[in-house]
Amino acid sequence: MTVIEFNSVSKTYQGKVVLEDFTLVVEAGERVVILGPSGCGKTTVLRLLAGFIAPDSGSVSIAGQLVAAEGKIIQPPERRNLGMVFQDMALWPHLTVEGNLEFGLKAQHVVKSERQRRITGMLALVQMDAYRRARPPELSGGQQQRIALARALILQPRVLLMDEALSSLDEELNQHLRKELLLLHGQLGFTLIYVTHDHVEAHDIGTQIVCMRKGRIERIGTASGVMPRGADTLGADAAK
Template identity: 60%
Template sequence: MNVIEFQQVWVAYGDRPALKDFSLVAETGERVVLLGPSGCGKTTVLRAAAGFLAPDQGAVLLNGTIAGKEGRLYLEPEQRGLGMVFQDLALWPHLTVHGNLEFGLKAQGIAKAERERRILEMLRLVRLELRANARPNELSGGEQQRVALARALVTQPRLLLMDEPLSSVDFELGLELRNEILTLQKKLGFTLLYVTHNLDEAFAIAQRIVVMREGAIIRMGSVDEIKTYFAERSLVGGKASDQARPP
């Protein structure tokens, strides 16, 4: 089943096009990575998916239902049933780890006993059950990343959006967190739409990679297909830089 679908989506910020005729389908349980340099439209795709903006042209569908079309939002962000991990994590500093996870569950009207069950289960999954009463400034960078991931997943979304979630961590922690993301995705079965500019990260996370440039898709395929695409352009390893060109 199609969890999210973009149908010929165009988005502009003023006179600057951010997405140009963008069409993409992600199915249940699929891991799709959006790859490309800064300013190529990757984050705009996530913003359109999350309901932070409506497409100027085209449509965004969630589970077959129109969520945004032709400048109008049909589903507000809180109605979309998805989770999101931001680049800056956006944890609430005045809330404990428990409070950060509980916030979204309260907004959904989940009863207290069920809230506590879900929070405990999720904290166990990310190995933070002993840090439930800590505040974000008392946590390490890796722990903060896990809280952001747990907060996004505790509401049991079918779709998880991740915007450059590992860009600020060191190499070894990045490897560890990649593995944790993959483990959670396989265990929970959510669809993942993941943004990065890093080739190695994309190759590790993805089942399918969408290469973007200047608001458009220039290549889409399996990890092996995209490795070949970049190998032919001497770009294997490092970042998908501005050298990435349409064929």
């Protein structure tokens, strides 16, 4: 089943084209990595998908429903059922870990017993059971990232968007959380859209790797490194 469809999307900021003719189809359960250098338009793709911005031309569909087209947002972010973990999206420091996880569930009017059940289950999944009553400033960077991931996943999103969410962590922790992410993906079966500029991360995570440069898709490859024919001029990047 197709979950996400970008159809020839373009986006311009102050006369500067930052995304051009972006077309991408994502099937349910896939792990798509958007890879490319700084400023190539990766976050713009996620913002379009999340519904924070509208495409100037072209359209975006989620689960077969048109959510944005030709300068208009048709379905607002809160109705798209997407989870988000962005680098700059901090946890609420005044709330406990439990409070952070409970916040979105309350907003969705999930009853208390179900909230508690889901929090317990999710903390076990990210191996943070012992920190239920801790506050974010008492946690390490990696622990905070795990809670940020848990906060997104507890709402059972059909799609999880991650924007350089592990980039600030040291290599060992990054690798560890990558492994956890793959395990969680296997257990929960969401569709993952993962933005990074790191080739190693990209090949570790992606079932599909979308290489971008200057607002355009240069190539779409699979994790096994099999590139479509005629893409050889673009092969250097993926080999790095």
